[in-house]
Amino acid sequence: MDIKLVVFDVDGVLTDGSLYYSENGECIKRFNVKDGVGLKLLQDKGIAVAIVSAKESEPLSRRISDLGIKHFYPGSKDKLATVHGIAQQLNISMHQVAMVGDDMVDLNVMRVCGLSIAPADAYVRVKSQVDWITEAKGGEGVAREVADRILSLYYDLDEIYQLTTTEYFERKR
Template structure:
């Protein structure tokens, strides 16, 4: 990581994640009744819980909506969950305004063309290793892991290290109380 990327990661106060192709491997599974099934990596759950515990807001923004996604976000207590959202840029700009954050304080992780506007707007655009080729070219940082393989954890580690919060964050995560189910009110 070059100095410019390190400094932008040290400014991050909100990190937002796309779902399909980022928090999942991008494949869509349908059950016999037509329901959508999703597979999430447990390491991402730790990241989505530990970042807010050290003062970094987390958002999840997805054009798709499903009971599986809603259940996972609820279990993790994600405060800023926007599902069925077809204008990610507008939604994240509004959230940044609500939180009093400038674009350089926002990071976004996306994997496909629909994510480019947000990646271009925010302070740091990140992409999984297997993102679409144009996204890989335009990302500020390409991660070492593919979608669904711990992307959020990789991003959390980068941000926590850049901000000197890694040890503090993971000492919180090592506590047995950390694994409790959290609700959308953060409890």
């Protein structure tokens, strides 16, 4: 397996899929810090990360900016075309793409990728059609689990995680 790009859906993958609204009608999203570390590690090791979501939100845009993710496509109405475009831009084949999704809208992409992954609590029809189901539920470390598993194909994870606290925080910037 030669994964060069990992694509993540947002709601139900990087979040638990819940929608929280403030008194003012503002949508609030909760993200897992462990997922952020996983996304950064993938990028640090030369594996591109893309976030492709059908929805747009300010909290999501801020989180992606904080993580320095270059390939961010909110409001994508055609995820398959979006992912094909990213693969072309990176000059890789769809077999070098891993897709992490949780619902039916993600399946058309997952069917043509080299590796399809769903969270433990993904929609049952999705879980029945993917290569791998994570132990983590959406919003509870899915991206970190995916990052660890993909990175373990190429690296010794013990070496990656033997950073001093200073090195760790310097790499997070």
